[in-house]
Amino acid sequence: MRDNLLRMAKMRFPILLVVNGEEHELEIDPRRTLLQTLREELELGGTHLGCDSGDCGACTVLLDGEPAPSCLVLAADCDGRAIVTVEGLLQNGEPHAVQKALVAQGGIQCGYCTPGIVVSSVALLRANPNPNEAEVREAIAGNLCRCTGYQKIVEAVLAAAK
Amino acid sequence: MKPFEFFKPATIGDASKILADYGREGRALAGGTDLLIRMKRGQWTPRAVVSLNRIAALRAMEMNGELQLGARVTLGEIIRSAEARGQFPVLARTASKMAGVQVRSLATVGGNLCNASPSADMAPPLIALGARADIAGRDHERILPLEDFFVGPGQNALVPGEILRAIFIPRPADGFFCSYVKLEHREAMDIAIAGVAVSAQLAKSAAEIRNCLDVRIVLGAVAPVPRRAKRAEEILRGNDLTRERIQEAARLAASEAQPIDDVRGSAWYRRQMIEVLTRRQLLALMTAPL
Ligand SMILES: Cc1cc2nc3c(=O)[nH]c(=O)nc-3n(C[C@H](O)[C@H](O)[C@H](O)COP(=O)(O)OP(=O)(O)OC[C@H]3O[C@@H](n4cnc5c(N)ncnc54)[C@H](O)[C@@H]3O)c2cc1C
Ligand code: FES
Ligand code: FES
Numbered sequence: 001m002r003d004n005l006l007r008m009a010k011m012r013f014p015i016l017l018v019v020n021g022e023e024h025e026l027e028i029d030p031r032r033t034l035l036q037t038l039r040e041e042l043e044l045g046g047t048h049l050g051c052d053s054g055d056c057g058a059c060t061v062l063l064d065g066e067p068a069p070s071c072l073v074l075a076a077d078c079d080g081r082a083i084v085t086v087e088g089l090l091q092n093g094e095p096h097a098v099q100k101a102l103v104a105q106g107g108i109q110c111g112y113c114t115p116g117i118v119v120s121s122v123a124l125l126r127a128n129p130n131p132n133e134a135e136v137r138e139a140i141a142g143n144l145c146r147c148t149g150y151q152k153i154v155e156a157v158l159a160a161a162k
Numbered sequence: 163m164k165p166f167e168f169f170k171p172a173t174i175g176d177a178s179k180i181l182a183d184y185g186r187e188g189r190a191l192a193g194g195t196d197l198l199i200r201m202k203r204g205q206w207t208p209r210a211v212v213s214l215n216r217i218a219a220l221r222a223m224e225m226n227g228e229l230q231l232g233a234r235v236t237l238g239e240i241i242r243s244a245e246a247r248g249q250f251p252v253l254a255r256t257a258s259k260m261a262g263v264q265v266r267s268l269a270t271v272g273g274n275l276c277n278a279s280p281s282a283d284m285a286p287p288l289i290a291l292g293a294r295a296d297i298a299g300r301d302h303e304r305i306l307p308l309e310d311f312f313v314g315p316g317q318n319a320l321v322p323g324e325i326l327r328a329i330f331i332p333r334p335a336d337g338f339f340c341s342y343v344k345l346e347h348r349e350a351m352d353i354a355i356a357g358v359a360v361s362a363q364l365a366k367s368a369a370e371i372r373n374c375l376d377v378r379i380v381l382g383a384v385a386p387v388p389r390r391a392k393r394a395e396e397i398l399r400g401n402d403l404t405r406e407r408i409q410e411a412a413r414l415a416a417s418e419a420q421p422i423d424d425v426r427g428s429a430w431y432r433r434q435m436i437e438v439l440t441r442r443q444l445l446a447l448m449t450a451p452l
Contacts, residue, residue, distance in 0.1 A: 013168050030168035030211065033198070053199050054265050055351060066238060066267035072198050073268065076168045077191065077213050120264065141350035142262020 015079040019044065020088030030076040035059045037075035038085060046086040046115045050144070057143030060116040061085050067123040069142075086115035089122055097160040098122055107156035109147035116143045121157045130161055164207040172216045174325055178300045182323025184210040190325060191215070192234055193268035195261070196277040220272070220327065225249070229331040230296075233272025238263070240271065249333065252287045252340045252359070259283065259344055262351050272326045275311065278318045279353075281383035285312065286359035287342040288329060289380045289388055295319075296328040305330070309380075312387035337364045337375075339450050343439045344382070347426070355427040357382035358415070358439040366452050367402050374398045374447075379411070379440060384419035384432050391415035394440065403448050412441035 012027040019042060028037060035052075038044045038061070050058035052071045059071045062084035089096040095103075098121045102108050107117075117140055124131055124139035131139070136157045137150075145153065171177045181188045189208040191197055192215070200206040214220055220234035225245055237257040240246045246254045260283050261269060274284040275295070285308070293308040300323045308329065311319050320326065334340070340361035346352035359380040367373035377398045379391040394414040401407060421432035 011165055011167060030166060031163040052202065054195055054261070057262070057264055060264050063267065067264045068267040069264050072194050072265070074168070074191070074194065074198070074211075074213075077170065077194070077215055079170070123263075138350075139263055142264040 013076040015076055017042075017075065017078060017083065018080065019083045020085060026075075028075050030074060032075045033071050034061070034073040034075045034078055034083070035070040038070060038083075044085050044087050048112055048115055050112070050116075055142075055144070056113070057116040057120065057140075058113055060119040060143065062088075062119060062123060065123070065126070067120045084119075086118050089118065096122060098125070098157060101156040101160035102153065105152050105156035105159060107148060107153040113143055113145040113147075117145065117153055121160070124157070125161055131158070133158065163201050164204070166208050167210045168213070169210060170213040170216050174217055174219060174298050174327060175300070177212050177214060177217060178298060178323045178325050180210060180212050181325070182300050184208075185322045188212060188322065190276070192270040192273040192276075193236060194273075195265050195269045196273060196279075214325070220325075222328075225333070228333055231271060231329045231331060233275075233326045233328055234270050235272075237261070237266040237269050237271065237274075241266070250291065250331065250340075252291070252342055253284075256283055256287050256342050256344075259346075259349075265351075271329065275308070275329070276318050276320065276326055278312050278314075278316050278387070280315050280386055280388070281354045281357070282388070283342070283344055283354060283357060283382065285388040286357050286380040286382040287340060288331065289390065290340050290342070290359035290361035290378045291331050291334075292361075292378070293332075294330045295326055296330055297324050298327045299324045303327075309388070309390060315386050335363065337452055338362070339364065339447060341443050341446070343443060345435050345439065353426065354383040356384050356419075356421070356432045356435045356439065358436060358443060360440065360443040360447070362398075362447050362450075364403075364447060364450055364452060372403045372448060372450065372452065374401055374403055379415050381415065381419050381436055384421040384436055386420070389418070389420075391418040391440070393418060398444075403444065405445075405448075408441060408444040408448075411444060412437045415440040 017024045048058035050056035061070045187209040191213045222232045240257045295306045295311045342359040344354040344357040361378045363376040364372045394411040416437035419436045421429040
């Protein structure tokens with residue numbers, strides 16, 4: 001119902017969205033967040049909706065290389081910016097080293113927080129390939145996990161850095 | 163969210179023209195980390211949202227005798243900037259205590275100031291540094307001392323059509339120190355219960371004694387706006403730093419706070435903490451390296 005109302009809205013805004021290296025020309029309602037646009041228009045469901053207010057990190061994507069909560073960004077404001085979602089982190093068709101380490105080390109339980117954790121961790125490792133534990137904790141301080149207690153996530157990210 | 167028209171002008175002039183046309187029904191958009199939350203909650207229902215994110219001039223960070231910090235510079239950029247880290251470590255440290263990495267990629271210094279939350283973390287250290295707000299309107303510009311930029315909770319001194327363009331921060335002289343301590347419930351992703359920034363221009367008056375040529379003490383989250391504790395500053399200014407004088411200044415600072423009770427803490431607790439945070443930072447100045 002709510003979605004139908006949104007789709008009926010008159011005001012549209014043309015944008016070029018560059019997601020995982022692919023260009024998409026879209027006409028969108030300026031109220032749509034980047035998160036909604038990724039999930040609903042581009043059907044990239046890896047980016048999750050948690051709090052919708054910047055607190056949980058489940059919606060983290062790379063915006064021009066920096067990890068950012070896509071729930072607080074208007075898609076209309078992303079015209080031409082480079083966006084990378086968790087789907088774009090595959091390495092030669094394989095899961096990213098961080099993803100493999102999370103699985104191997106038991107850093108995943110329900111998996112809801114995982115895409116955000118992966119994106120935040122990959123951003124960290126790109127800027128700092130050899131982080132210490134404190135730096136890993138700092139990088140994922142904005143990612144809430146209700147299951148794991150973080151310890152195994154931190155171990156996994158450190159292992160992936162090796 | 164209520165429908166709105168979206169604009170993304172390339173110049174400050176165009177942005178200010180659109181904002182002036184829409185008056186109170188227009189809103190500037192920087193990082194959106196305050197604005198979008200309020201719009202989603204229906205607290206704000208602007209008819210026009212004007213993104214500042216195409217305006218290159220707002221993103222500059224330049225040192226020309228003083229630091230000109232573009233309003234659109236993000237907290238993440240401040241943390242990574244060599245200027246901020248070298249000359250204004252208090253700014254990099256403050257930014258690194260705000261929100262988390264992800265929000266800091268979006269959140270801007272100008273947005274933090276314009277949002278004018280009583281607990282805005284950038285305000286106390288910037289006021290302590292003697293910063294000025296560089297404001298551009300449709301056909302005028304003006305500069306305000308940053309302490310006069312805050313009018314009330316959520317209210318800044320801008321009139322419709324005006325944009326905060328930059329923050330000007332004087333280059334610190336030798337013997338200048340500035341710190342900010344924020345009390346919060348947890349280390350990340352939390353809003354200040356109370357915060358105190360202290361800056362001082364020190365000189366040696368005897369071997370182990372430091373004279374306080376000038377000083378600013380700025381209180382955050384304990385009044386409708388960030389507030390200087392002027393009586394506390396007064397008894398320190400021009401005097402040697404002694405334990406007794408510091409105790410007295412910290413007590414005065416607490417008495418100058420006007421805290422409220424809320425979910426983050428009681429007024430009583432906040433007042434006590436202002437005294438503690440002020441005293442600790444002043445005591446640290448007694449042994450500051452000169
Ligand atoms: C999870 C989370 C944690 C947070 N933690 C903290 C914290 O620890 N400390 C803290 O102080 N804040 C915190 N915040 C609040 C927020 O992130 C900051 O206040 C941020 O700096 C706002 O900047 P912005 O660019 O996102 O502002 P926006 O949301 O884009 O704008 C805020 C307001 O300022 C106006 N505005 C913005 N730029 C200009 C300009 N140049 N000229 C005129 N008007 C302008 C907008 O119209 C709007 O009214 C947090 C927010 C979230 C979501
Ligand atoms: S859904 Fe965006 S931070 Fe929680
Ligand atoms: S694994 Fe369940 S929320 Fe993190």
